[in-house]
Amino acid sequence: MPLMSTTTHDAPEQDRDASAPSPQPQRWIKGNNAPAGAKPAETRDERKTRRRHLRGRWDFKYSPYLYISPFFILFGLVGLFPLIYTFVVSINDWDLLGGAGAWIGLENYKAELTSPLFWNSLFNTFSIFLLSAIPQLVIATFIAAMLDQNIRAKTFWRMSVLVPYVVTPVAVTLIFSSAFDEQYGVLNNLLAAVNIDPIAWKTEVFPSHMAIATMVNWRWTGYNALILLAAMQAVPRELHESAAIDGAGVIRRFFSITLPSIRPTMIFVIITATIGGLQIFTEPKLFNPSSSVPGGPDRQYQTTVLYLWDLAFNRGDFGRASAVAWILFLIIIVIGVINFLISGSIASSADKKGAGSTGRTRAARRAAARAEAKAAKPANGTQSGSAANE
């Protein structure tokens, strides 16, 4: 086989065509014999071959773009175009039914940034986000660590934690909404049974945020646990074993080996949780479907996306709703950049600390070094022997 590079890609064509009964086909060279009929006597076979070469070249050059084009076309249609169009709407006085009005520049942005309702929605969004993201990640890490142990019926447990994720959020919300009902809900009935005053889950700010965060946690904890579990399983076992030999307990190993090793995955999980958390809509929308105002009578749990929806489809102010969408978009970008910078500095500080590029912590490296040293020694103990055999 001739050495192949992208510039000589018509070579194999030639190889293959060598078996054809026709005389050695002429290679088509750009600018040389391109126009048909330039050469007086081109046989049918020659023409066929030349065309095939042309197609082969096009195929090679353009088909990769064609293969990836559906994503970009779809992204352009449902991502980029709406983004730009939303911006256009946001700088106009745009009524949902009446359509475009006057061009008013950044008036909509100004109106929103001074609107108490907008800030209220932002406060609610961040409050619910923090109440859900933090416990969710802690519990997910714990569950993942449990599933990472050598337990019976592994697959069963792993599938089980994913079940809440499979259930649609609407169904989850209906069930939780009923459980959190103030007068007839299961939770307040239980509280009443032990003589605790009922909690106003749907009318007070903090309890309602707790209730909605619970729904979010219910849905996402298992999903995050599985992602973290996958990362944990990629942590080399010998690290744990050698640390165990050194006398590190389960908890010490978890904090010194497992956690540092899954940091990149952890950052991924945090970023996706942030984006999801800032766009929360279904849970507050359906938490109290009979509420006359979406997000509670006094907008106690009206998140920003819910506020945006209300602004567009109930109050009919499309321009201002679009401005809110853009503000939210910018906030998410800012938070994304902060996340990126933090994760970047973590990665680079890990690089600085370690000679190796694996980004392990000092403890992990020390454990690894010992493992190697032990493995190098002739097997002299049952424990280290098993390590050496691996």
Add this chain to the structure above:
Amino acid sequence: MKPSRKSPLALAAAVAGSIALVATGCAADASKDAQPASADNPVTLTVTTFGTQGLDPLYEKYQKENPGITIEATNIDTGGNALTDWKTKQAAGAGLPDVQAVEEGWLGQVMSVADSFTDLREFGANEVAGDWVDWKVKQATDPEGRVIGYGTDIGPMGICFNAKLFKDAGMPSEREEVAELLGGDDATWEDFFKAGNEYVKKTDKAFYDQSGFVWNSMVNQLDEGYYKADGSLNIEGNAELRERWDLLSDAASKGLSANQTQWDWGKGQAFVDGSFAVMPCPGWMLGTVKGQVEGAGGDSSAGWDFADVFPGGAANWGGSFLTVPTTSEHPAEAAKLAQYLTSASSQATSFEEAGTFPSNLEAQKSEAVTGTNEMSEFFNNAPVGEILGNRANGVQAQYKGPQDSVIQEQVFGPAIKAIDAGSDSETAWNKALSTLQELEIK
């Protein structure tokens, strides 16, 4: 790596595939029905309705009687979702059906884009205008006099009461007695609250479920509600409105309201556990009450009955219209269908099917409406059709402004919640006014 050779066919398929992903929309036949539909000239009409409007058997019948017509009906679960659906499609300027049902509560918004609905006078609306109660036709007429919808049902209001609870309280419990107790023919809200106070004193339980429905009724029956007839806002400094607000908050502070969650009622529990004894009921609410009671495991023995009385004069809540958006390809056929679906016999059928009280005068008097049926049996054999017919007398069409539903839900909704939770009249009223400011409704 060797680039694979692809057959031209595969390449073409790939190209076609990605084009298909991009291509949207489908070819619409542009015939603006020059000639009427027949077996040779088939026409498909799309209809969008919501809730339970009892039209399904009528579609079948119409298709049989009109060869060539195919009806594709979509029913959306609630009025609120249907409103969002309509608004989205109206804003996008595409996707609207040939016949669109709109609710009274949306009229303010519908009228702001009235010219995107077909003027039904072009298709004979004038000839049949006398078939409906006059205020229904007035509601569907835009400021330029164009008639944009045919009335389906209306929501004349009476009082649902629980005879058992009244009896246990030692109060009159027969239908006529209760009507008399609540003020009879010229009942006022004062009479209503007086009876309520008596009930609360005797039983130590709430009288009505929550203040929202009472407030809606109070506002709906005024000549002018949240808006003046000229379209200007009519809330701040509206003495009539404020007087009623004070009456209502006074009642709530005396424990007349059970502070239930409206449209939820603890999944119907409150209807069977004696939480409250009366409720303002438009015709269509009877079906809701029945559904709630049955949802909580009760039946007609729960004691609910329907009294021929309403405080403060005649009131109407809700009711719908069938409209023909101008985007329809077949406006003549669509208008014909809308007229058929709202005719006397059709409305009688709908009443039997879903309990929606007819706006068509002839249908109101028909045996199907005035006779006994499932609904009357549930309400202790009350002649519900007859009572609702009486309640429809004297209703006035009130002007609905573009933000009427937002004011009702977002401005007064929370304020009502506040008075039900014990806030005083002044504070709650000011809360409503400040929300009005916050929402920048002008």
